[in-house]
Amino acid sequence: MSDVTELIRLATEARDRAYAPYSNHPVGAALRTPSGRVFSGCNVENAAYPVGNCAEQAAIAAMVLGGEQRIEEIVVVGPGNAPCTPCGACRQRMREFAGPDMVFHACNDRDVLLTMTMEELLPESFGPENLK
Numbered sequence: 001m002s003d004v005t006e007l008i009r010l011a012t013e014a015r016d017r018a019y020a021p022y023s024n025h026p027v028g029a030a031l032r033t034p035s036g037r038v039f040s041g042c043n044v045e046n047a048a049y050p051v052g053n054c055a056e057q058a059a060i061a062a063m064v065l066g067g068e069q070r071i072e073e074i075v076v077v078g079p080g081n082a083p084c085t086p087c088g089a090c091r092q093r094m095r096e097f098a099g100p101d102m103v104f105h106a107c108n109d110r111d112v113l114l115t116m117t118m119e120e121l122l123p124e125s126f127g128p129e130n131l132k
């Protein structure tokens with residue numbers, strides 16, 4: 001199984017556990033760190049809408065809790081066949097733990113639909129180095 005196939009499987013599994021009763025837009029994310037470990041997460045909405053969390057946010061929290069702080073590749077699986085691209089806030093959240101070459105794939109439960117690098121997702125971004 002290729003690395004991306006494994007991430008698609010994990011992201012789909014996460015998507016299928018999402019709590020998205022308000023948008024009906026379940027999303028799963030799965031990421032791989034340079035050491036090869038993988039972490040996943042799903043979106044969790046809330047009756048107070050702005051309090052909801054994105055799938056990428058949950059996967060990043062799982063990674064940090066697991067003791068890792070670098071994203072090499074990340075897959076996001078939405079509900080259908082349209083690529084589920086990350087919101088602006090999640091682009092910044094990924095940026096915190098990614099170099100410009102990090103690879104993002106928007107996928108359905110089987111295939112890669114769209115691939116972009118971190119630099120393409122958030123060009124000329126502000127990150128931890130800017131505060132050194």
Ligand code: THU
Nearest residue numbers: 023025027043054055085086087
């Ligand atoms: N959402 C994600 O979890 N990740 C994305 O990449 C895009 C959008 C969630 C947030 C919200 O729960 C629902 O999808 C609709 O916006």
